[in-house]
Amino acid sequence: MDPEVLSHYYVLEVGHDARDALIKLGFRRQSLKWHPDKNPGASVERVSICNAMMGKLNDAYKCLRDPDARKLYELKCASIVFTHADDPGNWFREKFEAERRAREEERQRQRREEQERNAARQREREAQERRRREAEERQREQREAEDRERRERAERARRAAEERERVERERQEQERRRREQRQQEQNQRWHGAQEHQSRTTGSNGSTFSHFTQQEWETFFYILRVLIILQEVASNNRQQDSGTSSTPFDGSASGTPRPSFGGSTASDSSAPRSSFGESTASDRSTPRSSFGGWTASNSSTPRSSFGESTTSNDGASRPSFSFPNPPPESSRPTQEPTNDDPTTESTQSSYSSYQRRTDPIFEPLPHYSSRTRWSQTELDALLKLRRDHPRETWDNIARRLNSQFKNGRNGNAVRLKHSKHTR
Structure with missing residues (x-):
């Protein structure tokens, strides 16, 4: 069984607002009742109870007689729930709860007033914003009416300029294709000579096996x-x-x-x-x-x-x-x-020899051509690497050469891929 929680006022049997004289009188009454000398012939259990009650009486008397200690004790009683409902110490807790509820109600009232003021200000801002938008809409309609004619004139000028640019781009594209074709032919001739030299010259200088x-x-x-x-x-x-x-x-x-x-x-x-x-x-x-x-x-x-x-x-x-x-x-x-x-x-000598026609087995050039990479070829390179992440760079170069005929080798393909994926 839990021990009882008793306040000093309950022990002295005085009220929560008792003065010093009443506190002194209550201490004397309880001392006459619980002092061991006033209970001669009592049992051992009764004597232990009397000693305990006298200790509580002394503590209560010392605490309530000291003004500073009493104020601290009253603040402490505001957070303690005593055992008996009629304990005078519960008054401090009830007072604290009433004050807390009053403060909470005041805060709620202030909060509602603030919300109402904010709502009024928001309605005023919305009205001002609506009036501003209406004014801007009228100005915009006027500007659109003024700009419509200017846009029509600018559109006619733009179309004429685009036509001229298109003609110029077609001319430049044709010239670029002719330059690339000439460069590719030169690269093919150069790579053909290099390939012929590498094919007809072995590691030991013999040309018979090539x-x-x-x-x-x-x-x-x-x-x-x-x-x-x-x-x-x-x-x-x-x-x-x-x-x-x-x-x-x-x-x-x-x-x-x-x-x-x-x-x-x-x-x-x-x-x-x-x-x-x-x-x-x-x-x-x-x-x-x-x-x-x-x-x-x-x-x-x-x-x-x-x-x-x-x-x-x-x-x-x-x-x-x-x-x-x-x-x-x-x-x-x-x-x-x-x-x-x-x-x-x-005819019969080469009957068992078939030329390889698969583009994956096309020989790669020793030096890659300096043909400019187009966006289509670059996209094809990135897609091939995504689809074949474990494929060698030489095989990827062969796939690109079979599609674009630009004479790339594995090293050039690897460098281009690393440049655009770093």
């Missing part, structure tokens, strides 16, 4: 003619000398024949000419090899650069094939005609 398709066709055509001439000369020497043989290089019959692929002359009576690895198994069989071909029939001389074929009439027809096709060339190739002697002879 021929174009037309150069490969010409090379194999000349090689085929030389092989046929060698076979004809070998057959003629065989018919003239019977079993005797003449070396390929025109030296004496007793000297060993030269070999261009590792072949050795095992018999001076067997004519041999090799550019690969060929060995003669029959002395009466002339052989010529350019890639490891060996003749199995002594009556059919053959010459091959990889794999030989025989036509229907029994004549030897060499065919040329290679495992690694020549590198792709970006230069346009001339269409074969009926008058071209290399068309029929090399």
Whole structure:
């Protein structure tokens, strides 16, 4: 059970406005009632209660007799709820609550008056603003009526000026396109020369493995003619000398024949000419090899650069094939005609080689052209990078070149993208 909360006035049994004489009288009455000497023969519990009440009486008397301490205690009583409803200390709390409610009502009254004054001022401002807008509307209508004619005259002058500017822009655009076309042609010629130089020059200085398709066709055509001439000369020497043989290089019959692929002359009576690895198994069989071909029939001389074929009439027809096709060339190739002697002879040689037509595999220039970037090409670059964030810059450059034909490389595309996205 919670202890009782009692005020000093309740302990002394005096009112909240009691004077010093009444407080002294109340202390004497309560002392006679609760002093241990006035309760002889009381139980231990009664004695403890008396001692406690005497302590409270002493505290109350000291507090209420001191004016300053009493004022502080009255302020403290305004925030305390005492146990008994008839406790005189509750009067201070009720007084404080009444004063607080009065102050709140006064504040509300002042707030309502302020709101009413603000509403009146707002209505006055709205009326003034409405009158001002009406005056401005009348002035605006007058100005519009005055400016309408001026605008019509200015519109006619503007249209004439726009027509002149349009004609001038078209002329400048045509001139710019002609300059860009000339610059692009110069860049294409320059890049073509650079590409040809880089294509025809290997890391070791060799140009054989970087021929174009037309150069490969010409090379194999000349090689085929030389092989046929060698076979004809070998057959003629065989018919003239019977079993005797003449070396390929025109030296004496007793000297060993030269070999261009590792072949050795095992018999001076067997004519041999090799550019690969060929060995003669029959002395009466002339052989010529350019890639490891060996003749199995002594009556059919053959010459091959990889794999030989025989036509229907029994004549030897060499065919040329290679495992690694020549590198792709970006230069346009001339269409074969009926008058071209290399068309029929090399048609079967390149049957397995198809030119790459996908624009993504177009070779990139070593130096990007200095053609000015248009807004359309820049927008296409930004869109490609957004759609393909993991794509390499070279592939993005190939996509742009396939669409705009401006000869960009990966480094130029990367620099342009970083400049417009930093």
